[in-house]
Amino acid sequence: MSSITLKSLTKQYTEDKSTLDHISLEIKDKEFLVLLGPSGCGKSTLLRMIAGIEEITQGEVYIGDAYVNEVEPKDRGVAMVFQNYALYPHMTVFENMAYGLKIKKVKRAEREKRIKAAAEMLQIDSLLKRYPSQLSGGQKQRVAIGRAIVKEPKVFLMDEPLSNLDAKLRNEMRIEIKKLHERLDSTFIYVTHDQVEAVTLGDRIAIMAEGKFRQIGTPLEIIECPVDMFVASFISSPPINYVDAVLVNQQGRAFVDIDGVRVETSMPIDVVENHPRVVAGIRPEHCFITDETSNTFAMEVLFTEIIGTDVLLHLTYKGSDFIVKKSFTKTYEKGQKLYVGLDASNVNVFDKNTQKNVRSLS
Amino acid sequence: MSLAKVKTGIRYAMLALISALMVFPFIWMFLISIKPKNEIYSGSILPSAFHFENYLRVFTDTKMLLYLWNSIYVSLIIIAFQIITAIFAAYVFTVMRKKWVQFCFVLILATYMLPSAVTYIPSFILLSKVNLLDTHTGYILSEFISIFAIFFLRQSFMQVPKDVIDAAKLDGAGHLRLIFTVYIPYCKNAIASLVLITFIYSYNNYMWPSLLIKSEENMFVTIGLRRLFMSQAGYGMDFPLAMAACAISLLPMLILLAMASKRIIHSMANLYVNK
Numbered sequence: 001m002s003s004i005t006l007k008s009l010t011k012q013y014t015e016d017k018s019t020l021d022h023i024s025l026e027i028k029d030k031e032f033l034v035l036l037g038p039s040g041c042g043k044s045t046l047l048r049m050i051a052g053i054e055e056i057t058q059g060e061v062y063i064g065d066a067y068v069n070e071v072e073p074k075d076r077g078v079a080m081v082f083q084n085y086a087l088y089p090h091m092t093v094f095e096n097m098a099y100g101l102k103i104k105k106v107k108r109a110e111r112e113k114r115i116k117a118a119a120e121m122l123q124i125d126s127l128l129k130r131y132p133s134q135l136s137g138g139q140k141q142r143v144a145i146g147r148a149i150v151k152e153p154k155v156f157l158m159d160e161p162l163s164n165l166d167a168k169l170r171n172e173m174r175i176e177i178k179k180l181h182e183r184l185d186s187t188f189i190y191v192t193h194d195q196v197e198a199v200t201l202g203d204r205i206a207i208m209a210e211g212k213f214r215q216i217g218t219p220l221e222i223i224e225c226p227v228d229m230f231v232a233s234f235i236s237s238p239p240i241n242y243v244d245a246v247l248v249n250q251q252g253r254a255f256v257d258i259d260g261v262r263v264e265t266s267m268p269i270d271v272v273e274n275h276p277r278v279v280a281g282i283r284p285e286h287c288f289i290t291d292e293t294s295n296t297f298a299m300e301v302l303f304t305e306i307i308g309t310d311v312l313l314h315l316t317y318k319g320s321d322f323i324v325k326k327s328f329t330k331t332y333e334k335g336q337k338l339y340v341g342l343d344a345s346n347v348n349v350f351d352k353n354t355q356k357n358v359r360s361l362s
Numbered sequence: 363m364s365l366a367k368v369k370t371g372i373r374y375a376m377l378a379l380i381s382a383l384m385v386f387p388f389i390w391m392f393l394i395s396i397k398p399k400n401e402i403y404s405g406s407i408l409p410s411a412f413h414f415e416n417y418l419r420v421f422t423d424t425k426m427l428l429y430l431w432n433s434i435y436v437s438l439i440i441i442a443f444q445i446i447t448a449i450f451a452a453y454v455f456t457v458m459r460k461k462w463v464q465f466c467f468v469l470i471l472a473t474y475m476l477p478s479a480v481t482y483i484p485s486f487i488l489l490s491k492v493n494l495l496d497t498h499t500g501y502i503l504s505e506f507i508s509i510f511a512i513f514f515l516r517q518s519f520m521q522v523p524k525d526v527i528d529a530a531k532l533d534g535a536g537h538l539r540l541i542f543t544v545y546i547p548y549c550k551n552a553i554a555s556l557v558l559i560t561f562i563y564s565y566n567n568y569m570w571p572s573l574l575i576k577s578e579e580n581m582f583v584t585i586g587l588r589r590l591f592m593s594q595a596g597y598g599m600d601f602p603l604a605m606a607a608c609a610i611s612l613l614p615m616l617i618l619l620a621m622a623s624k625r626i627i628h629s630m631a632n633l634y635v636n637k
């Protein structure tokens with residue numbers, strides 16, 4: 001059993017400021033939890049506290065059923081991939097991976113077997129005799145992952161383990177980590193900045209800001225119904241579009257009205273009554289380009305950005321930017337006029353003052 | 363010629379000049395050591411004949427060999443003790459950030475500010491109480507711990523990245539393993555420099571051993587050399603012999619420097635160059 005329970009966990013580096021502020025969370029056995037949040041919000045600090053290498057100011061950490069606040073890091077059964085790799089500079093790649101196993105008195109043959117398997121998976125088997133200073137950033141990162149894998153821990157803590165890899169390798173590694181999770185029966189906590197990683201890997205995603213969780217949920221829950229504008233922005237890549245809107249009650253049905261363009265939403269009618277003025281969040285992939293002139297927005301092309309087989313149309317609408325994502329089938333000119341329609345069901349509306357999703361306020 | 367080249371040229375010229383100034387006394391010493399006695403004050407730089415037999419005479423006519431042996435083996439023992447104690451002390455002062463531990467560190471550093479002459483009398487009295495005057499054991503005991511070494515090693519231990527230490531802790535390393543498999547290998551260049559500095563200090567040390575050591579068979583090179591000059595003062599100095607002895611006394615340090623120079627340059631660069 002390697003569930004992880006955090007109870008009101010707090011970290012203060014200085015007296016006056018809480019880096020982590022009464023964080024509570026239950027991570028189930030074998031769950032893959034992704035931590036997502038802006039730089040400096042305390043993700044690394046949280047991982048370090050679970051690992052036992054950062055002092056806990058207040059609160060409790062449980063791994064399985066055991067209270068581990070006072071347990072030595074090595075006895076917690078966790079392995080960590082550090083954000084800046086933290087390889088032993090005076091040891092070769094092989095020695096780096098073998099170090100922890102030697103201490104645990106794993107037999108030599110077993111050691112070599114595990115290291116070989118991990119190195120092959122991570123495509124670093126040709127580097128085993130090199131020193132960290134002779135490796136590129138991406139190679140170091142893979143060695144760091146390898147050093148954690150060979151320990152076969154109950155709990156994996158990974159701090160942005162793929163941040164330094166090129167796109168292709170990152171895709172491959174993402175799949176490898178997913179497979180690893182399925183194979184190893186370990187619980188994973190995984191820090192990333194990359195929404196794609198978060199959504200593809202996470203059983204659940206926890207979005208953090210300023211030492212607190214903003215929202216914890218499955219990728220679907222967070223994408224479908226972000227609790228506030230911060231979460232909506234964070235989970236959306238390319239960035240979500242915000243436009244002022246009003247909620248209207250049209251014969252007992254709820255509509256979002258954006259400058260006369262109306263789409264129906266599945267909102268309880270009393271919410272509509274309570275929050276007339278809102279901000280609508282429209283994700284770039286939930287728009288379409290059309291020839292239809294009614295119930296659409298007239299916009300002008302600023303520039304286009306081609307991403308693989310998709311294209312991002314950067315448009316202007318009433319003086320602010322608006323992004324539409326579609327598959328790349330046609331080129332557009334700067335200054336060209338387009339009509340943009342909305343997919344009805346996918347509009348989230350946020351209270352203008354509190355920035356909270358009005359659906360969660362009802 | 364570009365400005366950069368001129369600059370490099372000037373830099374090299376300066377370095378060459380300074381090096382020449384540094385090396386000159388040693389060359390002078392060597393030249394005197396092979397001159398006939400009557401040419402010492404002649405003013406000519408090169409001798410008329412080479413008298414390398416002065417070097418043989420150092421071993422036959424004086425007790426230099428014994429002094430050398432005393433100096434070297436005592437220095438080696440002192441190095442071993444100083445470095446081992448410094449490693450453990452530096453580790454404690456690096457790792458334990460508790461207020462009172464750091465206070466102890468400051469206290470220890472403060473004693474380093476004391477001029478060493480102040481400690482001679484109390485140390486002398488202490489050693490006399492335990493009957494260790496005029497013994498190598500007494501000298502080794504009094505040089506057992508070096509505050510400079512503790513300070514120096516703490517500085518380099520602090521350079522070990524925190525995450526590397528944390529990774530080792532997660533891998534299961536305890537205190538001793540941390541010291542021997544992370545800190546020491548990481549700081550091996552600094553330790554090599556420290557060995558050299560400690561050796562030079564201890565080998566060169568004159569004042570305190572000269573107070574402590576009285577009997578001929580326990581003497582160190584520094585005191586021995588001085589005796590060589592003193593003993594002959596009456597009959598006109600045998601300068602060539604004395605200079606040959608000086609030259610020989612330098613050898614151990616030159617050998618050590620040759621062995622460790624690469625690491626020392628490395629560790630100095632690490633200490634003073636911002637990476």
Ligand SMILES: Nc1ncnc2c1ncn2[C@@H]1O[C@H](COP(=O)(O)OP(=O)(O)OP(=O)(O)O)[C@@H](O)[C@H]1O
Pocket residue numbers: 013014019037038039040041042043044045046083
């Ligand atoms: N040893 C420390 N002493 C004081 N403050 C610290 C210390 N370590 C981290 N902090 C502060 O705590 C906050 C959280 O740091 P942390 O490293 O956990 O952020 P993070 O979420 O991992 O950011 P990033 O995405 O940039 O890695 C930051 O504001 C940081 O300045």
Ligand SMILES: [Mg+2]
Pocket residue numbers: 043044045083159
């Ligand atoms: Mg971080």
